[in-house]
Amino acid sequence: EAGVAQSPRYKIIEKRQSVAFWCNPISGHATLYWYQQILGQGPKLLIQFQNNGVVDDSQLPKDRFSAERLKGVDSTLKIQPAKLEDSAVYLCASSLRDRGYNEQFFGPGTRLTVL
Amino acid sequence: KQEVTQIPAALSVPEGENLVLNCSFTDSAIYNLQWFRQDPGKGLTSLLLIQSSQREQTSGRLNASLDKSSGRSTLYIAASQPGDSATYLCAVESNFGNEKLTFGTGTRLTIIP
Numbered sequence: 001e002a003g004v005a006q007s008p009r010y011k012i013i014e015k016r017q018s019v020a021f022w023c024n025p026i027s028g029h030a031t032l033y034w035y036q037q038i039l040g041q042g043p044k045l046l047i048q049f050q051n052n053g054v055v056d057d058s059q060l061p062k063d064r065f066s067a068e069r070l071k072g073v074d075s076t077l078k079i080q081p082a083k084l085e086d087s088a089v090y091l092c093a094s095s096l097r098d099r100g101y102n103e104q105f106f107g108p109g110t111r112l113t114v115l
Numbered sequence: 116k117q118e119v120t121q122i123p124a125a126l127s128v129p130e131g132e133n134l135v136l137n138c139s140f141t142d143s144a145i146y147n148l149q150w151f152r153q154d155p156g157k158g159l160t161s162l163l164l165i166q167s168s169q170r171e172q173t174s175g176r177l178n179a180s181l182d183k184s185s186g187r188s189t190l191y192i193a194a195s196q197p198g199d200s201a202t203y204l205c206a207v208e209s210n211f212g213n214e215k216l217t218f219g220t221g222t223r224l225t226i227i228p
Contacts (some may be wrong), residue, residue, distance in 0.1 A: 004158075033215075042119070042204055042218030043159070047146055056215060091158055103149065104216060106159040 002026065012113045013098035018080040019108040021110045025073070025094030029030065031055075033104065034067055034077050036068050043091055078113075087114045117142045117209045121219035128195055129227050136190040136222050138205035143183045149216065150179050150190050151204045159204065163190070167210070195226045 005024040013019050025032050030051050035043035046065065048055040051072040060067070064083070069075040079086055089109040095102050118141045124211040137147070147166045149158040157219050163179040165188070178191040183207045192199055202223045206216040 006158075040220065042206070042220050043216075044218075045215045048215060060170055093159075102147065103164045105161060106151075108158040111156070 003091055004094055004105055006090075006107035006110055008110055009108060010111050010113075012115065013082055014115050015084055016081040018078065019082055019112060020076055020078045021090050021092075021112075023075045023107060024093030025075075025092070025106055029094035029096055029105075030072070031095045031102075032069055032075050033093040033095075034075070035093065037089045037091055037109070039088070046077070082086070082112075082114045084114050087112055117145075117207060117217045119205060119207055119217050119219040121203075121205060121222050123222060124220065125223040125225070127225040127227055130195060130197060131132065132190065132195050133193050134195055134224075136192070136203050136205075136224070138188040138190070139221055140188075140207050140217075141187045142209060143186050144210040146208045146210050148179075148181055149206050149208070150172050150177075150188075151206065153202045153204060153221070155201075162203075192224075197226045197228050200224055200226045 007022050009038045032049045034046045036046050037043040045056040047067045049069040051092045067077045089111050092107045093104040095104045120139045120175045145167055149164045150162045152162050153159050165181040176193040181188045202221040204218055204221040206218040208216055
């Protein structure tokens with residue numbers, strides 16, 4: 001079974017530039033998550049999709065971050081414009097979300113460096 | 116608000132020893148608790164998931180326990196190997212809202228050959 005795919009793996013940009021990350025979840029997984037992991041911290045949920053719809057985006061900085069999930073499969077996360085504090089690893093995860101057993105599977109992440 | 120704590124932040128042990136990693140959480144109303152492993156520069160690998168009705172789960176040399184009433188979980192690693200060196204994260208899925216995971220900050224484990 002193929003895992004969660006993410007691209008690019010690394011990205012270096014200057015502040016105020018834009019950047020986009022792509023995620024392809026495990027086939028059949030209806031729920032998709034984007035996390036931000038700052039160095040030395042645990043991942044923090046940015047946004048959760050259930051199929052096409054947003055379930056939770058309460059911690060997404062909506063003035064600069066946006067995300068979409070077209071056709072309930074692939075997803076993109078965009079930052080525009082980037083700030084220095086956005087330097088982090090951006091992790092995508094997916095799950096079957098079978099109530100009571102919501103095991104999440106993570107992709108390799110995209111390491112973003114904002115200069 | 117759920118808070119998850121992992122102590123110590125770093126741990127070094129000689130190869131072959133058994134060890135225990137600790138995780139505590141503030142709100143006992145959880146659906147499940149998941150232990151992950153993260154290698155440097157990599158994503159998270161799920162190790163074990165314990166549902167709220169369970170007390171432990173085992174996979175190979177790994178055993179995870181859950182005590183909801185006290186807000187604690189432990190990950191036991193038997194006969195440690197250098198390949199076990201990684202950061203271990205625990206995460207809880209709370210029993211309210213949208214089932215999102217709240218992560219601890221992790222324990223960085225180094226196995227000394």
